[in-house]
Amino acid sequence: MTTDAMDGGQALIRCLENEGVEFIFGYSGGAAIPVFDALVTTRTKIRMVLVRHEQGAVHMADGYARATGKPGVVLVTSGPGATNTLTGILTAHMDSVPLVAITGQQIRPMLGKDAFQEADIFGITMPVVKHSYLVKDTNDIPRVVREAFLIASTGRPGPVLVDLPKDVTSGPCTTDLHAEPDLPGYHPNADAFDRGEVVRIAEALARARRPVILAGHGVLIARAERELQLLAERIQAPVTTTLLGKGAFPETHPLSLGWMGMHGTAYANKAVSECDLILAVGSRFDDRIVGQQDRFCRDAVRIHIDVDSAEMGKMIPCHHTCVGDARAVLQELLLHVDALDTAEWLARIAEFRRRYPLRFRRKGGLKMQHVIQEFYRMTEGRAIVVTDVGQHQMWAAQFYLTDHPNRFLSSGGAGTMGFGLPAAIGAQFGNPEATVVAFVGDGGFQMTSYELATAALHRLPIKVVVLNNHYLGMVRQWQELFYDDRRSGVDLEGNPDFVKLAESYPGVRGFNLRRGADVRKVIRRALDVTDGPCLINAEVEKTDNVFPMIPAGKPLEDMIVERPRHRMEKPTGST
Amino acid sequence: MNAPATNATNGMPAESHNLSVYVANKPGVLARIAQVFARRGYNIDSLVVSPAGDGHYSRMTITAQGSREGLDQVMRQLAKLIDVMRCVDHTGEDAVVREMALVKVGAGIEDRTAALQVVDHFGAKTVDLTDRSMTVLATGESGKLDALVGLLSRHRIIELVRTGKVVMARGEQVT
Ligand SMILES: Cc1ncc(C[n+]2csc(CCOP(=O)(O)OP(=O)(O)O)c2C)c(N)n1
Numbered sequence A: 001m002t003t004d005a006m007d008g009g010q011a012l013i014r015c016l017e018n019e020g021v022e023f024i025f026g027y028s029g030g031a032a033i034p035v036f037d038a039l040v041t042t043r044t045k046i047r048m049v050l051v052r053h054e055q056g057a058v059h060m061a062d063g064y065a066r067a068t069g070k071p072g073v074v075l076v077t078s079g080p081g082a083t084n085t086l087t088g089i090l091t092a093h094m095d096s097v098p099l100v101a102i103t104g105q106q107i108r109p110m111l112g113k114d115a116f117q118e119a120d121i122f123g124i125t126m127p128v129v130k131h132s133y134l135v136k137d138t139n140d141i142p143r144v145v146r147e148a149f150l151i152a153s154t155g156r157p158g159p160v161l162v163d164l165p166k167d168v169t170s171g172p173c174t175t176d177l178h179a180e181p182d183l184p185g186y187h188p189n190a191d192a193f194d195r196g197e198v199v200r201i202a203e204a205l206a207r208a209r210r211p212v213i214l215a216g217h218g219v220l221i222a223r224a225e226r227e228l229q230l231l232a233e234r235i236q237a238p239v240t241t242t243l244l245g246k247g248a249f250p251e252t253h254p255l256s257l258g259w260m261g262m263h264g265t266a267y268a269n270k271a272v273s274e275c276d277l278i279l280a281v282g283s284r285f286d287d288r289i290v291g292q293q294d295r296f297c298r299d300a301v302r303i304h305i306d307v308d309s310a311e312m313g314k315m316i317p318c319h320h321t322c323v324g325d326a327r328a329v330l331q332e333l334l335l336h337v338d339a340l341d342t343a344e345w346l347a348r349i350a351e352f353r354r355r356y357p358l359r360f361r362r363k364g365g366l367k368m369q370h371v372i373q374e375f376y377r378m379t380e381g382r383a384i385v386v387t388d389v390g391q392h393q394m395w396a397a398q399f400y401l402t403d404h405p406n407r408f409l410s411s412g413g414a415g416t417m418g419f420g421l422p423a424a425i426g427a428q429f430g431n432p433e434a435t436v437v438a439f440v441g442d443g444g445f446q447m448t449s450y451e452l453a454t455a456a457l458h459r460l461p462i463k464v465v466v467l468n469n470h471y472l473g474m475v476r477q478w479q480e481l482f483y484d485d486r487r488s489g490v491d492l493e494g495n496p497d498f499v500k501l502a503e504s505y506p507g508v509r510g511f512n513l514r515r516g517a518d519v520r521k522v523i524r525r526a527l528d529v530t531d532g533p534c535l536i537n538a539e540v541e542k543t544d545n546v547f548p549m550i551p552a553g554k555p556l557e558d559m560i561v562e563r564p565r566h567r568m569e570k571p572t573g574s575t
Numbered sequence B: 001m002n003a004p005a006t007n008a009t010n011g012m013p014a015e016s017h018n019l020s021v022y023v024a025n026k027p028g029v030l031a032r033i034a035q036v037f038a039r040r041g042y043n044i045d046s047l048v049v050s051p052a053g054d055g056h057y058s059r060m061t062i063t064a065q066g067s068r069e070g071l072d073q074v075m076r077q078l079a080k081l082i083d084v085m086r087c088v089d090h091t092g093e094d095a096v097v098r099e100m101a102l103v104k105v106g107a108g109i110e111d112r113t114a115a116l117q118v119v120d121h122f123g124a125k126t127v128d129l130t131d132r133s134m135t136v137l138a139t140g141e142s143g144k145l146d147a148l149v150g151l152l153s154r155h156r157i158i159e160l161v162r163t164g165k166v167v168m169a170r171g172e173q174v175t
């Protein structure tokens, strides 16, 4: 098909259609007008969701991608429109989320001249993208779009930026829209892996007495949950996940330890610090997982399976490494492993569970954990849970168990406050039938609360649960534990009335929740709202702390399960 | 690109590495590569870029100091870049490593003979000559050029330009 009648913007939209794009999350502006115009002139079926801030657009595309596994698409204008996407791109990059961000740009002759709304977004985003393009020729659009989607969604996924000067999108496109990618340097390691190493891994497993499997986000990306479960059940190894790996293994399964790390379950952290073999699949040994690097599983056999060769040996030196797709490698591994007798080890783990359960006291003021746990019960664990960042995030991860893939969405690597609401909107667009619950803090919610307008406009029945402690709670917790409770820059005095704020958007319902006795009733009312968003403002205890906790940079063995009486030394590890 | 070397070496012994990176000849490639070094606190000591293949590719020869482990990590990060075809470390390996230098020496008629002896000894050439100056062209291993420059500095060195190292694997092996 040749397209002499098409301009670059129209060619772009056709190419997006060919990629199966359903939604574009966007915000218009001068440099992007030709593309927005093409949305009309091509009569495309792609739906353009007009957001209220470009950061919101990227988190929506991100939430859509995490919940569906398909790449999310963002379209914004040049200059400030483009720079407003930066936080979202970082967020997706850190968590390996497939995104294609399309930015308008000044016309080619003006590049580099500080022309109106010119920003070198290609340069600015370079460290936080998987790849990027500044398109200089209209006829390159089909190939660039094909490559962008291919790169974003294969291997270790990530965001790809496509910067399109306005004269490129306005100019004629005379080339075939079905272009072949030209990527001689891109080897996403899909199926090629070292089979000999897999055999050696199987041999190591056969010798293990106290094995633990650590499943990361990569298991979900590779859709390897089934293989993982077969393996765990075959060798009777307990499975823990990372925060982003929640859903890679059913958390209600008897072999599940829940998620590990800084605020993970005590029994997972105990198991990992006592194991004699750790098999990490699709995890990058993030600092929130390993604590003190040179102490992590020091005496255990360490095995690392991941699609990204640059992760090998980056954090933790391993005895066996296998670079490949998690699913393909696990399938191969299953051919070589036999049943293991781990009864003694599982008994020890049962003891950890008894001694260190996840729990909270219901006495006193309303607890975040209580609200989250009731949501878990009343939705029968079937909601798509999206969190913001802070204490509520950790409690949501602890008390809303995840049994299925792509049902727990959270900003892990970047820890981006403001992620929750827009990501929930994206998730709901991708899963119109699902119950989507966004647990957000009073701080983070206010960073992107403007997207209530987008949710309202599209009548998305999202449950926004503001767990309102009137503090930047997680930072206050650190100040309490490590800085003699000197509170600095954490008091959110001046919070609005969140119910009124919500109800000022057309069709949004708001509920206040103040007492433990009302939790079920209010959740029921929220779940009954099906024709638009609703918001619960839960006035929770102001100064509760999240435990278990491993102070940053400390070994897993230094985990604390309750507030220590003495003052703790300041953490030496990362933030 | 100038972060303290301690950051990069992490206490490990630093050694000089010659990396050969074969890349797509596209805008932005150099910036992406430089970023990998800068981010991890490596200083690039020398960098030579030239077209390769049919002009669609470039060859970069990069010399940097760092520990073996640290540079292995950098190489994996480089190899991961979409525009990088391959990345090889030629340190301590059977490779030909050469550099070229142009040295402008302020040697007038009276002390020229001494300078020319040095030039001759190193198999270098004079490529420009005036009453008060001469420009010397030398190629060889970096150590040899260092020695040449050392001897010539007994005269007045007006300016010195070195290309940085280029590397090629010996024998049949490709770089
Ligand atoms: C954009 C951004 N700014 C700052 C931070 C640092 N930070 C991490 S958690 C947190 C507190 C979050 O407060 P809130 O949203 O009220 O949640 P809570 O911890 O109280 O549940 C802050 C400020 C961050 N993660 N992201």
Ligand SMILES: [Mg+2]
Pocket (backbone or CB within 6 Å): A390, A441, A442, A443, A467, A468, A469, A470, A471, A472, A473
């Ligand atoms: Mg708060």
